[in-house]
Amino acid sequence: MNKVPHHIAIVMDGNGRWASKKFLPRVAGHRQGVDSLRRCVSACGQRGVRVLTVFAFSSENWNRPAEEVSGLMDLFVMALGRELPQLQADGVRLYFVGERRNLSVKVAASIELAESATRGNARMILNICFNYGGRWDIVQAAARVSAQGRPIDEASLSSAMALAHVDDPDLVIRTGAEQRISNFLLWQAAYSEFFFSDKLWPEFDEAELDCAIQEFARRERRFGRTPEQLDGPSPCAKLGSGQG
Numbered sequence: 322m323n324k325v326p327h328h329i330a331i332v333m334d335g336n337g338r339w340a341s342k343k344f345l346p347r348v349a350g351h352r353q354g355v356d357s358l359r360r361c362v363s364a365c366g367q368r369g370v371r372v373l374t375v376f377a378f379s380s381e382n383w384n385r386p387a388e389e390v391s392g393l394m395d396l397f398v399m400a401l402g403r404e405l406p407q408l409q410a411d412g413v414r415l416y417f418v419g420e421r422r423n424l425s426v427k428v429a430a431s432i433e434l435a436e437s438a439t440r441g442n443a444r445m446i447l448n449i450c451f452n453y454g455g456r457w458d459i460v461q462a463a464a465r466v467s468a469q470g471r472p473i474d475e476a477s478l479s480s481a482m483a484l485a486h487v488d489d490p491d492l493v494i495r496t497g498a499e500q501r502i503s504n505f506l507l508w509q510a511a512y513s514e515f516f517f518s519d520k521l522w523p524e525f526d527e528a529e530l531d532c533a534i535q536e537f538a539r540r541e542r543r544f545g546r547t548p549e550q551l552d553g554p555s556p557c558a559k560l561g562s563g564q565g
């Protein structure tokens with residue numbers, strides 16, 4: 322059976338260790354990480370994945386040395402400008418997910434440009450989580466719902482979350498040999514399948530992506546039900562998107 326996940330989310334971890342192994346500065350690992358992401362977007366598109374969400378910079382990554390943070394910001398602006406033509410050609414629509422208020426003018430401007438330039442693309446969605454934290458998302462959603470005077474429940478919060486434009490991820494991949502969520506999609510990964518890869522992010526390639534997709538296809542997603550019940554209708558359309 323060919324069960325390709327509709328939505329894959331990735332914690333792209335291990336750039337720094339990749340660079341250290343090669344006696345390079347950490348930012349060289351991040352540069353290599355951009356190449357890996359380009360390959361991954363194209364491989365996901367070829368395999369029929371419709372939504373890819375990647376964790377590029379967390380709310381907590383500001384606590385890194387100033388030199389690494391500024392290197393990451395510069396790389397972000399440079400890489401976005403450079404990759405935009407190919408993303409356009411491939412029909413990829415970009416969304417940036419995260420707190421924008423404390424980003425520099427340069428970073429904010431390149432985000433706005435990339436989002437508006439790709440607005441008409443419909444082949445695939447690429448969500449880039451930048452200055453993002455799962456806790457931030459839940460808090461900002463709750464604040465928005467309460468400011469609108471609406472009751473806080475699952476439906477109202479879901480609709481105010483930063484990823485409300487897509488279904489929940491079917492598969493969450495984390496590279497870099499760590500098995501933790503590090504404040505990634507705390508709300509949206511409630512029923513995602515997890516795949517932990519020992520590859521460092523710059524080494525993550527098509528073969529490893531195929532391993533993750535094959536592993537996903539072997540999993541039985543039960544959404545709280547018993548195995549015997551699984552032939553019936555999905556209890557929640559938003560959770561069941563990768564089942565077909």
Ligand code: IPE
Pocket residue numbers: 333334335336337338339377378379382393497
């Ligand atoms: C992930 O790689 C990229 C970012 C967090 C920006 P790391 O920089 O965390 O790499 P390691 O985990 O130190 O190897």
Ligand code: IPE
Pocket residue numbers: 332333334335376377378379382499501503
């Ligand atoms: C998670 O990686 C964030 C990103 C990949 C952007 P980290 O390297 O920041 O996570 P921890 O610190 O190991 O948990």
Ligand code: MG
Pocket residue numbers: 334335336497
């Ligand atoms: Mg890391």
